[in-house]
Amino acid sequence: MSSRYPLTAQEIADLEVAHRKTLVKCYADRLKTVYLPGKGWSVTQVAKSLMIDRETVRNHYKRYRKGGLSALQKFEADGSESFLNELQKQALDQHLHKNLYLTAKEIAHYVEQTWGISYSESGITQLLCRMGYAYKKQRLVPGKADAEKQRTFVQCYEALKASKAPEDAIYFMDATHPHHNPVAGYGWIKRGQDHEIRSHTGRQRLNINGVINTVNLQATNCFSESRHTIHSSLYSHYL
Numbered sequence: 068m069s070s071r072y073p074l075t076a077q078e079i080a081d082l083e084v085a086h087r088k089t090l091v092k093c094y095a096d097r098l099k100t101v102y103l104p105g106k107g108w109s110v111t112q113v114a115k116s117l118m119i120d121r122e123t124v125r126n127h128y129k130r131y132r133k134g135g136l137s138a139l140q141k142f143e144a145d146g147s148e149s150f151l152n153e154l155q156k157q158a159l160d161q162h163l164h165k166n167l168y169l170t171a172k173e174i175a176h177y178v179e180q181t182w183g184i185s186y187s188e189s190g191i192t193q194l195l196c197r198m199g200y201a202y203k204k205q206r207l208v209p210g211k212a213d214a215e216k217q218r219t220f221v222q223c224y225e226a227l228k229a230s231k232a233p234e235d236a237i238y239f240m241d242a243t244h245p246h247h248n249p250v251a252g253y254g255w256i257k258r259g260q261d262h263e264i265r266s267h268t269g270r271q272r273l274n275i276n277g278v279i280n281t282v283n284l285q286a287t288n289c290f291s292e293s294r295h296t297i298h299s300s301l302y303s304h305y306l
Contacts (some may be wrong), residue, residue, distance in 0.1 A: 236281070
């Protein structure tokens with residue numbers, strides 16, 4: 068049993084009975100957000116299995132603690148809560164297609180700032196589900212090279228080889244930063260679609276500079292700590 072989300076044996080039994088009896092999926096999912104943490108699941112595991120965000124799991128547990136099972140059955144909106152019309156929902160759909168939000172609360176804030184319409188976190192979660200969105204993990208994909216830039220580079224390189232003096236050498240030099248790469252997280256993404264993140268190398272703890280002489284194919288490398296940046300003057304000094 069989770070120490071942060073404790074449930075008594077009677078509460079667990081009541082939740083199991085309520086889950087068996089209900090025919091309302093939203094209510095069944097809310098029961099799971101209370102029941103599963105009480106059985107030892109982490110909030111992240113519950114959120115992933117139900118395709119909701121972690122804050123929604125916490126809010127349902129708090130709601131249960133304050134009002135019991137009856138509080139989880141309340142789906143009606145507050146009297147002061149308005150709703151998006153169809154045009155506004157289409158605009159929101161287009162915005163979410165281009166922008167990834169990690170929590171339903173962030174989307175509710177965007178809606179309020181854009182249209183002046185206030186949604187509770189559970190209300191915006193239900194809206195997102197009706198619009199076909201799910202809380203799921205992004206997909207990390209390899210970065211793709213620009214083919215046109217590659218062709219331009221080859222042309223320039225061939226021209227350089229043809230015009231250089233016999234005693235001149237051509238060096239290739241580059242730096243890599245292998246201790247950093249994007250980590251795919253979770254967000255509200257349209258069902259059946261992926262939100263891709265280009266993977267890349269970045270700077271964090273170690274810089275590695277490498278140089279190769281294209282004439283004799285001799286290679287050297289140099290290591291530097293994270294406080295040293297990679298810039299043109301460092302390249303010139305190294306060469």
